[in-house]
Structures are given as C-alpha cells and as structure tokens.
Amino acid sequence: MLTQTKLEILIKEILPLAQRAGLECPHIHFELVDAQDIHALASYHGLPVRYAHWSFGKTFGRLKTAYDYRMSQIYELVINARPFYAFIDRSSTDAQALLIVAHVLAHVDYFSHSRLFSTTTPNILHQSSWRSRRIADLGRIYGNNAVESLLDAAWVLGDHVGRIGGHKEPAGDPSDILGFVAINSRVLEEWERQVLLMVRDESRYFWPQRLSKINNEGYATFWHTRLTRELSPGTEITWQIAHLNSRLLATTPPRLNPYALGARIYERLYQQHGITQVMAARNLLDDAGLIRIGLDEHVIRHCRLDVFREQDSALSSPYAGPEQIKTQLLQDVEHAGVPYLSVSPRSREEGSLIIEHHFDGRDLDFYELPFALKAVSQRLWGGLVQLHTIKKGVHHIASHNGSRWADEVV
Numbered sequence: 565m566l567t568q569t570k571l572e573i574l575i576k577e578i579l580p581l582a583q584r585a586g587l588e589c590p591h592i593h594f595e596l597v598d599a600q601d602i603h604a605l606a607s608y609h610g611l612p613v614r615y616a617h618w619s620f621g622k623t624f625g626r627l628k629t630a631y632d633y634r635m636s637q638i639y640e641l642v643i644n645a646r647p648f649y650a651f652i653d654r655s656s657t658d659a660q661a662l663l664i665v666a667h668v669l670a671h672v673d674y675f676s677h678s679r680l681f682s683t684t685t686p687n688i689l690h691q692s693s694w695r696s697r698r699i700a701d702l703g704r705i706y707g708n709n710a711v712e713s714l715l716d717a718a719w720v721l722g723d724h725v726g727r728i729g730g731h732k733e734p735a736g737d738p739s740d741i742l743g744f745v746a747i748n749s750r751v752l753e754e755w756e757r758q759v760l761l762m763v764r765d766e767s768r769y770f771w772p773q774r775l776s777k778i779n780n781e782g783y784a785t786f787w788h789t790r791l792t793r794e795l796s797p798g799t800e801i802t803w804q805i806a807h808l809n810s811r812l813l814a815t816t817p818p819r820l821n822p823y824a825l826g827a828r829i830y831e832r833l834y835q836q837h838g839i840t841q842v843m844a845a846r847n848l849l850d851d852a853g854l855i856r857i858g859l860d861e862h863v864i865r866h867c868r869l870d871v872f873r874e875q876d877s878a879l880s881s882p883y884a885g886p887e888q889i890k891t892q893l894l895q896d897v898e899h900a901g902v903p904y905l906s907v908s909p910r911s912r913e914e915g916s917l918i919i920e921h922h923f924d925g926r927d928l929d930f931y932e933l934p935f936a937l938k939a940v941s942q943r944l945w946g947g948l949v950q951l952h953t954i955k956k957g958v959h960h961i962a963s964h965n966g967s968r969w970a971d972e973v974v
Contacts, residue, residue, distance in 0.1 A: 571594060578669065586843070599653055603631065611692045611766075616700070619719075648675070663788050666791040670786070670787035678776065678848075679848055685769065699759065711759070714756055720939050721741050721944075724905050725764050726768070734764065749945055749946065775900050782827045782829060783842075785824075786831060829858035855897065856894065905951075906922065917940070917948070927956065937949050938966070938969065942966045960973055
C-alpha cells in the first residue's frame with residue numbers, strides 16, 4: 565500500500581531525471597485515492613466537481629465492473645488545471661508508483677507545451693464547481709426533469725462546439741452548432757441558454773484531449789520508459805516496472821492501444837531525428853498529425869495494425885498495405901473520429917436549423933439519427949431541424965419537426 569510519505573520519496577527520485585531530460589514540471593498536487601475514488605473521478609471525465617447526470621453513473625458502473633473482473637485498471641488520472649492535480653491509486657506498489665509518477669510528469673509537460681492546450685482555462689476546477697452548483701440550483705427551481713432533459717439534448721450537440729483556437733464566442737464558427745443553437749433558438753428561456761453555454765464550455769475543455777489521446781499517452785509512455793531505465797532500484801523493482809510497462813503496451817487486435825502506438829511513433833522519431841523532433845511533435849501535433857509524420861511499416865508491424873479478418877467478404881485480400889492502413893487510421897482519428905458537421909448559412913434566413921454533414925466516405929448512423937434530431941428539435945430548437953448528408957452514395961435530407969421524422973432522397 566502506497567503512503568504519502570513514500571510517494572514523496574519516489575517523486576524526489578524521479579523528478580530530477582525528468583528535469584535534466586528537459587521536461588517542464590511545474591507544481592503538481594499528488595493525491596492518493598482508493599480504486600473506487602479513481603473510478604468516480606474517471607466517470608466524471610477527470611473533473612472531481614461536475615454537475616450531476618445519469619451518464620456519469622453509467623460510466624462508473626462500467627469502469628467498476630471492468631476493475632472487479634480484472635479486465636482493466638486505472639493507475640493515475642491527471643487534471644489539466646493550475647496547479648496540476650494527479651490522482652494515484654494507493655494500492656500501487658512502489659515500483660508501479662515510480663513508473664506512474666514518471667508518466668504523470670510527462671503528461672504535465674505535454675499539457676504545458678502542446679498548442680492544443682494553449683487556450684485551456686487554468687481555473688477549470690473553480691468553473692466546474694460553479695457550474696455544478698448553478699445547475700443544481702436550477703434543478704431545484706425548474707425541476708430535475710427539465711434540467712436533465714435539457715442536458716440530454718445538449719449532449720447530442722456536445723461534440724460540435726467549433727474549432728479549438730478559433731472563435732471563442734458562441735456561434736462564431738459554423739461548426740459551433742451548440743453555440744449557434746444557444747444564441748439563436750427562439751424557444752429557449754434564459755436559464756436554458758446558460759446551461760447550453762456551460763455544456764459548450766466544458767466540451768471545449770475536453771475536446772483537445774480527445775484530439776490528442778494517442779499523442780499524449782504515447783509521449784508520456786515514451787518518457788516514463790526512458791526515465792525508469794535510468795533508475796537503479798534493484799532487480800525486484802526493475803522487474804515490477806517492466807511487468808507493468810508490458811501490460812500498458814500489450815496489443816490485442818482489433819483494439820487499438822494508444823499507449824503502444826504513440827510510444828512507438830515517438831521512439832521512431834527519436835531514432836531517426838533526435839530529441840528535437842520529439843519535442844516538435846509534442847508542441848505542434850494532434851493524433852492525426854503524429855500519424856501522418858510517424859506511421860510507417862515498422863510501426864504498423866510492431867503495433868500489429870496489419871491484422872485483418874480473413875472471413876471479411878468485402879476484402880479481396882485479408883491484408884492491407886501500409887498506405888491503406890494509414891489512410892484508415894487517419895480517418896478514425898481525424899476530428900476525434902466525430903462526423904464533421906456545420907450550420908448552413910440558410911439557417912438564419914429560413915428559421916429552420918439546417919446542418920450540413922461534410923461527408924468523408926462514411927455514412928452516419930441512421931438508426932440513432934432520428935432520436936438525435938428529435939431531441940434537438942423538441943427540446944432545443946422548437947422547429948424543423950434538417951441534416952444534409954450522403955447515404956450509400958446518394959444525397960439525403962434527414963429531418964425532424966418535433967413530431968415527425970423524415971428521410972428524403974434528393
């Protein structure tokens with residue numbers, strides 16, 4: 565069982581190595597927590613103070629079940645705030661804690677330098693706490709059902725809040741659909757607009773993390789591997805560190821391991837171009853950018869990305885070349901794998917909410933789409949919502965007016 569005193573000793577052991585390697589490690593508040601606490605934090609997506617919503621409980625149940633059946637374990641969780649907060653599972657061994665602390669230090673360095681996080685608000689915890697209290701107050705005033713139905717509908721558009729680094733003001737970017745609805749809806753009351761803008765602000769906080777999962781985890785894994793190799797803790801500790809590292813890097817197709825893929829790309833960048841290229845990739849790239857410059861045949865083989873199902877009748881061959889694999893992976897991570905949607909300029913003229921899908925070769929889920937458009941139409945817009953898209957090579961206009969769903973082929 566890890567104690568705070570022992571953790572501080574381990575931090576003093578690994579921190580000088582990180583600083584000599586060039587990592588920037590500003591003040592980090594380390595906190596030891598139980599497994600159940602870290603699952604609760606993870607279910608709130610890393611914010612310990614956040615408004616109540618049923619989906620967080622659902623996520624907690626899934627994480628706890630996976631932990632109880634030894635299917636997964638969360639060792640640490642870092643909050644990108646000022647100061648930084650790092651929560652560590654107190655059941656970790658000393659060896660595991662050495663690796664975890666090195667991993668945390670690299671995460672903090674990544675958050676401090678990546679352009680994706682340059683506009684992140686440093687007082688996110690204070691803002692999140694205020695939002696939590698405000699939404700709880702609104703629930704007491706207007707009823708929990710009214711607030712929760714509003715949050716459910718807002719989350720439908722939660723992935724569509726505009727480009728990070730672009731317009732900060734709501735509706736300034738055509739891809740900021742949630743901001744557009746919050747500002748321009750004719751049926752929302754003022755408190756409802758406030759809630760939508762709260763959801764928008766939180767989504768914009770989380771969005772860079774979704775764009776950089778492979779890059780961030782790969783960078784942290786690259787550094788925790790290098791830093792722990794410089795230690796001389798004895799045979800038993802060294803073996804335990806290696807054992808945990810092998811678990812983190814284990815690859816089981818068809819699931820993608822972001823730790824393994826990101827770390828292997830960073831290792832290749834270091835071997836081919838040195839530490840300068842590693843730091844440049846940290847500073848400038850999201851997942852798509854890292855894959856574009858670093859994914860090669862060596863990385864594909866090492867991470868077992870070339871494993872295909874032979875029984876897939878749609879494939880003439882069970883294998884794909886490096887370029888095909890790279891193209892597919894880029895499609896999966898570009899824009900965090902979320903369909904790119906934007907508000908049509910005609911929305912302001914016609915009064916309907918007209919959304920355009922920028923088709924990338926993949927059809928939208930037409931099973932879920934009627935429910936999504938219904939929620940937006942009934943709860944947020946109060947009128948016709950149209951979505952222009954391509955389905956099986958044909959232009960479709962999917963729409964909902966609050967009472968009826970339609971799918972028109974154009």
